Amino acid sequence: xxxIRAEMVANVWKVVAAEGDSVxxxxxxxxxxxxxxxxxxxxxxxxxxxxxAVAEGDVIQEGDLxxxxx
Amino acid sequence: MPANSVFVNSALVNSxxxxxxxxxxxxxxxxxxxxxxxxxxxxxxxxAGLPFVAEADEAVLIGPPPAKDSYLNAEAILAAAKQTxxxxxxxxxxxxxxxxxxxxxxxxxxLIWVGPPPDAIEQMGDKIKARNLMAxxxxxxxxxxxxxxxxxxxxxxxxxxxxxxxxIKAAAxxxxxxxxxxxxxxxxxxxxxxxxxxxxxxFASPAILLERYIARARHVEVQILGxxxxxxxxxxxxxxxxxxxxxxVAEETPxxxxxxxxxxxxxxxxxxAGQTVGYLGAGTVECLxxxxxxxxxxxxxxxxxxxxxxxxxxxxxxxxxEQQLRVAAGGDVSFDPDAFLAEGCALELRVxxxxxxxxxxxxxxITQWQEPSGPGVRVDAGYAAGNTVTPHYDPLLAKLVVxxxxxxxxxARAREAVTGFAVAGLTTNLPFHAELLESxxxxxxxxxxxxxxxxxx
Numbered sequence: 001x002x003x004i005r006a007e008m009v010a011n012v013w014k015v016v017a018a019e020g021d022s023v024x025x026x027x028x029x030x031x032x033x034x035x036x037x038x039x040x041x042x043x044x045x046x047x048x049x050x051x052x053a054v055a056e057g058d059v060i061q062e063g064d065l066x067x068x069x070x
Numbered sequence: 071m072p073a074n075s076v077f078v079n080s081a082l083v084n085s086x087x088x089x090x091x092x093x094x095x096x097x098x099x100x101x102x103x104x105x106x107x108x109x110x111x112x113x114x115x116x117x118a119g120l121p122f123v124a125e126a127d128e129a130v131l132i133g134p135p136p137a138k139d140s141y142l143n144a145e146a147i148l149a150a151a152k153q154t155x156x157x158x159x160x161x162x163x164x165x166x167x168x169x170x171x172x173x174x175x176x177x178x179x180x181l182i183w184v185g186p187p188p189d190a191i192e193q194m195g196d197k198i199k200a201r202n203l204m205a206x207x208x209x210x211x212x213x214x215x216x217x218x219x220x221x222x223x224x225x226x227x228x229x230x231x232x233x234x235x236x237x238i239k240a241a242a243x244x245x246x247x248x249x250x251x252x253x254x255x256x257x258x259x260x261x262x263x264x265x266x267x268x269x270x271x272x273f274a275s276p277a278i279l280l281e282r283y284i285a286r287a288r289h290v291e292v293q294i295l296g297x298x299x300x301x302x303x304x305x306x307x308x309x310x311x312x313x314x315x316x317x318x319v320a321e322e323t324p325x326x327x328x329x330x331x332x333x334x335x336x337x338x339x340x341x342x343a344g345q346t347v348g349y350l351g352a353g354t355v356e357c358l359x360x361x362x363x364x365x366x367x368x369x370x371x372x373x374x375x376x377x378x379x380x381x382x383x384x385x386x387x388x389x390x391x392e393q394q395l396r397v398a399a400g401g402d403v404s405f406d407p408d409a410f411l412a413e414g415c416a417l418e419l420r421v422x423x424x425x426x427x428x429x430x431x432x433x434x435x436i437t438q439w440q441e442p443s444g445p446g447v448r449v450d451a452g453y454a455a456g457n458t459v460t461p462h463y464d465p466l467l468a469k470l471v472v473x474x475x476x477x478x479x480x481x482a483r484a485r486e487a488v489t490g491f492a493v494a495g496l497t498t499n500l501p502f503h504a505e506l507l508e509s510x511x512x513x514x515x516x517x518x519x520x521x522x523x524x525x526x527x
Contacts (some may be wrong), residue, residue, distance in 0.1 A: 008431060008433060009460075009461045034431045035423070035424075035431035035433065035463065037430075037431055037465075038268075039431075
């Protein structure tokens with residue numbers, strides 16, 4: 001199981017993947033926006049996207065959970 | 071080297087509202103106050119504690135942190151101008167600076183717009199129109215779209231004509247957002263779709279253009295100034311080839327890749343570009359210089375004060391904001407436009423709140439802020455110790471600008487200044503600048519826009 005957490009304060013611009021999707025290492029799950037920059041959040045490892053903890057428009061803090069891959 | 075000040079017409083605005091934030095608001099306010107011009111700041115709730123708010127003669131809260139509710143909120147800004155009874159509005163760069171509609175609203179409200187006529191903003195704001203206009207005026211442009219690319223298939227057909235690789239760009243774009251390079255049809259098809267959605271989102275216009283991609287290029291731009299009497303002059307070039315994600319991180323003048331004969335041709339083309347749109351005040355004509363052929367093409371024109379304008383100020387001794395405030399009031403500039411000199415070299419390093427390896431933004435609270443100082447060292451900073459850098463705006467913290475008699479002197483001075491710049495509490499890209507200043511390629515002067523990528527592989 002891999003937990004993917006936010007590296008910085010950001011807004012969730014786009015949610016690309018959905019819970020239950022099978023994902024491979026490097027797939028874009030979510031696109032964040034911070035300081036006028038788009039930051040893709042990528043799958044770290046392959047598996048099933050067991051949990052997606054954010055929704056479009058959310059403001060997330062450094063360390064917040066974004067997704068869980070099993 | 072102070073510029074001679076002999077005025078026939080010494081008109082100057084008496085008060086100015088700065089519709090911006092951070093380092094550029096502070097920088098405009100500094101010149102206004104030096105000239106005895108009353109300076110009014112506007113700020114969002116996120117910026118109440120920043121130096122530009124404290125240093126203005128008056129400051130007006132215009133809204134909550136998101137830019138659309140504050141620095142992009144034309145009505146709130148115009149209301150603040152009315153409330154503080156200012157004579158003029160200076161837009162800085164970004165936000166509403168290149169919004170022709172806002173410029174019109176400002177003049178319709180009976181205020182002076184410290185910028186070019188709305189028409190000039192409009193004509194240069196659409197990259198396709200600007201390309202066509204420049205080509206018609208005899209300014210060289212890269213092979214590419216004469217009209218918006220209708221769809222993916224049209225893009226593929228055009229790319230076949232131009233030849234790969236091609237550059238995909240948003241016609242209404244800027245700041246490198248939505249730009250990508252496609253090396254083949256497959257990349258073009260996926261890049262086109264992405265560029266469209268970004269263009270729609272960031273610039274509210276889906277128009278896309280293609281241009282021939284110049285593989286080895288320097289980004290060289292010319293500072294121009296449209297005078298109140300209608301003349302347009304050029305104040306030298308800046309080399310902005312040190313870029314990450316198509317965004318500048320360091321700029322220098324003169325360009326190590328431009329000799330005197332090329333300089334004369336580039337400056338003449340930039341003056342021509344300004345004349346073509348009836349330009350007034352400070353503007354920048356950006357060009358790409360193909361390092362293989364030695365030829366340059368028009369890229370775009372920024373119809374406002376440029377982030378990196380201080381390097382030009384350092385070598386000419388001319389305060390560009392002062393000239394903007396004089397020209398906007400119909401007055402003469404503070405120097406002799408027929409006889410001014412650029413002396414020595416200057417380099418600007420953009421200090422960003424971002425990690426120095428992947429260049430990802432790193433907001434945070436500044437616990438220590440110690441700027442370097444000394445001869446030939448200038449720091450234009452937007453923040454001080456105790457300030458919080460929020461995720462709402464771009465990550466520029468400060469611009470470290472150094473000048474010296476020659477490039478070697480600039481590099482030595484810059485190394486010392488970077489070492490002497492102590493910031494704690496958040497991550498900055500200062501270590502990247504230290505690395506840049508040790509890079510053999512950068513130090514040789516013989517570099518192009520691929521430099522940062524090479525330092526990171």
